[in-house]
Amino acid sequence: MKTLLTAWCLLMLQFFTAQENEIYADGIFGFEQNKTQKIFTNWTRVRKEPDANSPILDSLQSNQTIMVLNKEETVPVLQLGERKANWYKISYQKGDVASEGYVWGGNLCVGYRNKNGYDFLLGLSKTISKKIKELNSFEKQNIAGIKVMEGNNLIDEVYFDTGKGEELSSAAFNIESNHKLQNVEFTLKAMISGEACGIAGYDQYVLFKDKKLVALPQLMNVGDAGVYYHSEVYVFPNDKGGIHDAFVFKMEDVEVDEKEKETKKSSSKTYLWNGNSYQLK
Incomplete structure (x- = not known):
């Protein structure tokens, strides 16, 4: 009986270890x-x-259109750095030739838009080790990028941090107005976030002007089930309270203690826009 119980315990241990790994x-x-x-x-x-x-x-260049045929769920997920993705069976066209094969999902766009003859691509390109000065240690950070393409030609690109693996639950990518910023054709907004409480979300605004991308300082938002939240937003010239030729960064922290007393902190700073670049006022 002891032998049977021991075998069962070992089997369950292996099962839970496999689940954790x-x-x-x-x-x-x-x-x-x-x-x-x-x-x-x-x-x-x-x-x-x-x-x-x-x-x-084969190998495919940025902005190649493909058709996703199937997600391969019977093979292991491939992890490169902090990025973890399935393999996908795809089909695609090069000239008159139609082909099929498999690609790793981490190489695909997580959002794309087209406007005025340009294609704008959002994707996760790599993981880097970033030094945290306060802790004197290194932390892995995922890097996202936005590319502007004209056909197969790369016109410009910008890159920005998006946190760790648990912060890669969802993405949104939109084209907004020029927000009444001088010489800006329009504004791109990339949003990458986690779903769980306490997991940060990142908003990245990028201005498009004269075939160039200008990335604004990144915004971060995080909340924890009514106990705490940290909010960062921009007020552009076309927003209520906006300032001509400037955009205003506003930050708010709200924390609720055990007695449900709310503590709120807020701050703001103004960035001046001269039609080509911005600087802190």
Whole structure:
């Protein structure tokens, strides 16, 4: 009986250990089948099978349109740095030739838009180790990027931090107005966030002017179930309370203690815009 009980305990231990070690794909890399998508990472490898060691059939450039045929859920999720994604079976067209193969989901756009003949791509490009001065240690950070393409030609690109793996649950990518900023054609807004309480979300505004991308200081928002939240927003000239040729950064912290007493802190700073660049007032 003891032998049977010991065997059962070992089996359950192995089961839970396997569950803890299992890698789950980041939600941001969840793509629907039978939907068109775009390649973000230049020279993305197309493989014969959903495996990093499988023979390479082809390579695809940024802005290549593909069709997602299927998510390969029967093969392990591949993790590169802090990015974790499934393999996808795709089809695509190069000239008159139609082809199929497998690509890693981390190389695909998590958002893309088209305006005035330009394609704007949002993707996660890599993971870097960033030094945290206060702790005198290094922390892994994911890097997102926005590219502006004219066909196959890269016109400009900007990159920004997006936190760690748990902060890659979802993404949104929109084109907004020029917010009445001088010489700005329009504004791009990328939003990357986690879903759980206490997990940060990032808003990245990028101005588009004269075929150039100008990234504004990044905004971060985080909340914890009515106990605490940290909010950062911009007030642009076309917003209520906006200032001509400037954008205003506003920050608010709200914390609720055990007696449900609310403590609020806020601050703001103004960035002047001269039609080409910004500077802190």
